Amino acid sequence: MPPESYAFPLLDLRVAPANAQPINTTGEFVLYWMQSTHRFEENWALRHAVAEADRLGKPLIIHQGLDPTYAHANDRIHHFILANARELAARAAKLGVHYQFVLRRRRDDDRRVVDRLAARAALVVTDAFPTAGIAERTARFAARATVHVTTVESHAIVPAALMVNEEWAARTIRPKLFAHLEHALQPVRDRAPRHAVTRTLAGSLDIDALDLRTADLVAEIARCEIDHAVPVVAMPSGRAAALARLDAFCTDALPRYEERRSDPTDAEGSSRLSPYLHFGQISAAEVARAAIASVGREAATKFLDELVSWRELALNFTLRNPRFAQLKGLPPWVHETMAKHKDDPREAHYTLEELEQALTDYPLWNAAQNELRQTGAIHNVMRMYWGKSVLLWTRRYGDALKHLIHMNDRWALDGRDPSSYGGIQWCFGKFDRPWGERPVWGSIRSMSLERAYKKFDARGYERRWNGR
Numbered sequence: 001m002p003p004e005s006y007a008f009p010l011l012d013l014r015v016a017p018a019n020a021q022p023i024n025t026t027g028e029f030v031l032y033w034m035q036s037t038h039r040f041e042e043n044w045a046l047r048h049a050v051a052e053a054d055r056l057g058k059p060l061i062i063h064q065g066l067d068p069t070y071a072h073a074n075d076r077i078h079h080f081i082l083a084n085a086r087e088l089a090a091r092a093a094k095l096g097v098h099y100q101f102v103l104r105r106r107r108d109d110d111r112r113v114v115d116r117l118a119a120r121a122a123l124v125v126t127d128a129f130p131t132a133g134i135a136e137r138t139a140r141f142a143a144r145a146t147v148h149v150t151t152v153e154s155h156a157i158v159p160a161a162l163m164v165n166e167e168w169a170a171r172t173i174r175p176k177l178f179a180h181l182e183h184a185l186q187p188v189r190d191r192a193p194r195h196a197v198t199r200t201l202a203g204s205l206d207i208d209a210l211d212l213r214t215a216d217l218v219a220e221i222a223r224c225e226i227d228h229a230v231p232v233v234a235m236p237s238g239r240a241a242a243l244a245r246l247d248a249f250c251t252d253a254l255p256r257y258e259e260r261r262s263d264p265t266d267a268e269g270s271s272r273l274s275p276y277l278h279f280g281q282i283s284a285a286e287v288a289r290a291a292i293a294s295v296g297r298e299a300a301t302k303f304l305d306e307l308v309s310w311r312e313l314a315l316n317f318t319l320r321n322p323r324f325a326q327l328k329g330l331p332p333w334v335h336e337t338m339a340k341h342k343d344d345p346r347e348a349h350y351t352l353e354e355l356e357q358a359l360t361d362y363p364l365w366n367a368a369q370n371e372l373r374q375t376g377a378i379h380n381v382m383r384m385y386w387g388k389s390v391l392l393w394t395r396r397y398g399d400a401l402k403h404l405i406h407m408n409d410r411w412a413l414d415g416r417d418p419s420s421y422g423g424i425q426w427c428f429g430k431f432d433r434p435w436g437e438r439p440v441w442g443s444i445r446s447m448s449l450e451r452a453y454k455k456f457d458a459r460g461y462e463r464r465w466n467g468r
């Protein structure tokens with residue numbers, strides 16, 4: 001039986017079988033294949049794997065791999081993952097867990113590491129994550145595995161399985177989430193597995209693990225067969241950096257978050273935690289608890305609404321709507337209005353290349369694109385203008401959507417996340433209602449770059465990111 005602290009009633013909702021294979025009771029270990037939740041704390045898949053390993057009387061192997069084959073594999077994403085892995089490796093011994101990391105540098109390199117480990121395992125536990133190609137990779141693996149594979153969702157504070165249908169809007173999911181929030185935020189004690197991985201077992205695994213203590217990450221990345229045109233950014237990776245950022249945000253901006261988050265020239269006005277949350281380097285529950293402890297539940301309301309309602313609405317969308325990355329994922333009223341306005345003359349036409357290189361005739365938009373290229377993020381307010389503007393600048397709405405997803409997934413550190421698709425599709429009317437009719441927009445909510453100049457110091461923002 002799992003210890004009492006694991007008897008968290010909502011855990012069961014996070015766990016789902018990925019195949020119908022049995023647990024292999026003669027297997028040598030339980031394997032946790034870490035795919036999207038790159039942390040040891042508040043990691044529900046790891047908690048489940050520890051409980052199962054103890055129940056079966058087996059040691060636990062935590063395995064993480066990084067391949068050159070994921071969409072948009074590049075230096076920026078690789079570095080953020082590897083730097084965090086180095087921190088995990090340093091902490092693993094102290095926490096009493098066995099953690100190993102395999103870097104597949106070239107496409108031709110050994111590509112069946114997880115299969116080989118699974119063949120010796122009693123059970124494989126992995127992360128449930130609907131985007132970044134992880135759900136598809138897991139499904140392919142589970143179909144060929146000869147051992148039981150279980151997925152566990154750790155992305156949401158309130159288990160996503162509680163919302164069985166696709167939600168229409170923040171207003172429909174909010175009450176459901178907040179009804180469970182207090183319960184879901186209860187801290188759960190983490191602990192190490194009971195049975196240690198012996199040296200003999202570790203040495204017999206037939207893997208080429210990267211020695212993260214000594215590896216030269218820059219040199220390793222240079223050797224990888226990935227897109228080297230997207231450079232590493234200054235943002236530090238890892239739990240320590242995430243906690244430092246969380247602490248600074250709670251002390252400084254959180255008390256005036258509602259006001260400060262609206263100013264794109266205020267770089268510290270929002271948490272800037274989205275890359276850490278995307279890679280699961282910190283849990284959203286830990287962030288929520290810190291915010292509440294810092295300013296109280298009432299004063300944290302707006303922040304919690306973004307962190308819980310909007311973030312988990314996006315997760316619900318990507319889990320319940322298989323067309324989350326296509327126009328087909330949008331509601332019927334959007335299709336009607338797009339059909340009516342598809343031939344409206346556009347104010348400009350830009351190719352993907354012109355957009356990606358920030359070569360439009362709109363300095364404010366170029367500034368947002370430059371912020372994305374240089375830092376891996378765009379301020380939330382400018383991200384809305386950034387997305388909405390592209391809708392006006394392509395011959396077809398579908399091209400605008402494709403271009404935005406491409407640029408966001410390639411350049412944003414928090415890209416390829418459920419919130420990426422939720423945010424981009426919001427620009428096209430998702431989670432929204434019809435507004436007044438306008439050319440090209442139809443009844444989709446419009447946002448004009450011209451109006452931004454009246455709302456904040458747009459020239460200052462341009463100077464900062466366009467370098468003039």
Ligand SMILES: Cc1cc2nc3c(=O)[nH]c(=O)nc-3n(C[C@H](O)[C@H](O)[C@H](O)COP(=O)(O)OP(=O)(O)OC[C@H]3O[C@@H](n4cnc5c(N)ncnc54)[C@H](O)[C@@H]3O)c2cc1C
Nearest residue numbers: 270271272273274306307310311380387414415419420423
């Ligand atoms: C066109 C467009 C693209 C976007 N792409 C992404 C993306 O790739 N990855 C991403 O995480 N978010 C994306 N968002 C949502 C939002 O802009 C970012 O989450 C937010 O700007 C991140 O900054 P922060 O961490 O300072 O947020 P904070 O304001 O501090 O909010 C805390 C956390 O809540 C979540 N959150 C905040 N706003 C939203 C939102 N509107 N929808 C969903 N979750 C939210 C994020 O995890 C964020 O880190 C996009 C929005 C738009 C309009």
